[in-house]
Amino acid sequence: MTGEGGALVRGVNGLEPAPPGRKRRAAVAGVDGLPTLLSNAETFAQVAVLAELGPAGYADAGTSREPGTILLTVSGGAADEAVVEVAAGMPLATVLDLCGAEPGDGVLVGGYHGSWLDPRTAAAATVSREGMRLAGGTLGAGIVVPAGSSSCPLGEAARVASYLAAQSSGQCGPCRLGLPDVARALGTLAEGTGSPDAVRRAVRGVERRGACFHPDGTARFILSALDVFADDITTHLEHGSCGRPVRGVLPLPEAAAEPDCRLDVDWTRCQGHGLCAHLLPEFVDLDESGYPSFRPIPGWMLKDVKRAVGMCPALALRVTP
Missing domain, CATH: 1.20.1440.230 (NADH-ubiquinone oxidoreductase 51kDa subunit, iron-sulphur binding domain)
Incomplete structure (x- = not known):
C-alpha cells in the first residue's frame, strides 16, 4: 500500500501508511503540509544524469521521442534474473536474450498492474513507453516477467x-x-x-x-x-488442467505462512438461513434443508469470513484455525 503516493506521504508524516481516500496532490501539500516532489528513485537518478550530461549528451541514447535509458527488472522464467539498463527503443527480444529468457506462453510487462503480451507480440515489441503502448502493454515500473513454458x-x-x-x-x-x-x-x-x-x-x-x-x-x-x-x-x-504444475515463476514477496481458517457452527443456534452460503459461496455448501457445511478457507479471506460471522442472523458462526 505504501507505493501509493498519499500513503507514502502519510507514513513519512508519522500517520498510518494507508491511502487517505481524499485526493490531494503532494506537489500542493505533502510532507509536513509542504509542497513535496514525489517520484521514484530512477526518475531522480535520470534527472542527475541529465544535469551532468546536458540535453545533447543525454539524447545520445534512446529515441528522439524518448531519449535516455530505462531500468528493467527481468525475472520469472529468465535464466539470469537481473536489473538491466537499456536504451529506450531496444527490442524486447534483445532484453530477453540478454537474460536467457524464453517468452514461453507470454511475457508480462509493467508488473502486476501491467499487461501480458503473447509471444509473437513480445518478439516485435520495443522497450519504450510508446513501444509498449503500441504492443498493447505498459512500461510501468519496468518489470518484465517471461512466463516460460514449465509452469501453468x-x-x-x-x-x-x-x-x-x-x-x-x-x-x-x-x-x-x-x-x-x-x-x-x-x-x-x-x-x-x-x-x-x-x-x-x-x-x-x-x-x-x-x-x-x-x-x-x-x-x-x-x-x-x-x-x-x-x-x-x-x-x-x-x-481440468493443462498438466503443468504451478511452480511459482511469478515472484511474490516472502510472507509468513497463513494457516487456513474455517467456519464452525453452533448447531443449537443455526436456523438454516443460508446467508453464510450467499456471502461465501465457494466455501459453504447447503444441504437439502438449508444447513451449511464448510470447506477450509485461505487465510487471506479472513476479512470476508469475519464479515460472514458478524452477519449471521442467529449468531451461530465462529472462526477457528
Whole structure:
C-alpha cells in the first residue's frame, strides 16, 4: 500500500501508511503540509544524469521521442534474473536474450498492474513507453516477467490475483469485496470448473470504481491474461488442467505462512438461513434443508469470513484455525 503516493506521504508524516481516500496532490501539500516532489528513485537518478550530461549528451541514447535509458527488472522464467539498463527503443527480444529468457506462453510487462503480451507480440515489441503502448502493454515500473513454458500460466495468474486481492487497504468496496471475487473466479477457472465470462463479470465490478489505481491495475493484469492464455484456458476447461504444475515463476514477496481458517457452527443456534452460503459461496455448501457445511478457507479471506460471522442472523458462526 505504501507505493501509493498519499500513503507514502502519510507514513513519512508519522500517520498510518494507508491511502487517505481524499485526493490531494503532494506537489500542493505533502510532507509536513509542504509542497513535496514525489517520484521514484530512477526518475531522480535520470534527472542527475541529465544535469551532468546536458540535453545533447543525454539524447545520445534512446529515441528522439524518448531519449535516455530505462531500468528493467527481468525475472520469472529468465535464466539470469537481473536489473538491466537499456536504451529506450531496444527490442524486447534483445532484453530477453540478454537474460536467457524464453517468452514461453507470454511475457508480462509493467508488473502486476501491467499487461501480458503473447509471444509473437513480445518478439516485435520495443522497450519504450510508446513501444509498449503500441504492443498493447505498459512500461510501468519496468518489470518484465517471461512466463516460460514449465509452469501453468493460468495457475500463475490466479496465484498473483489472490495476492493482489489481499493487498487492499480495505477502504472501498471494489478492493475489499470486488478483488476477492475476481480472485475466486480466476481460481475456479484455473481448476477447470469456472468460465472466462464469470471472471470478466467480476472484473467489471471493480474497474474504474476504486479510490486508487489498484483495482484498475489488477483488472488490466487479469483481462490480458484471459486473452493471452486463451488456449490454456480451453485446455483447463476440457481436461481440468493443462498438466503443468504451478511452480511459482511469478515472484511474490516472502510472507509468513497463513494457516487456513474455517467456519464452525453452533448447531443449537443455526436456523438454516443460508446467508453464510450467499456471502461465501465457494466455501459453504447447503444441504437439502438449508444447513451449511464448510470447506477450509485461505487465510487471506479472513476479512470476508469475519464479515460472514458478524452477519449471521442467529449468531451461530465462529472462526477457528
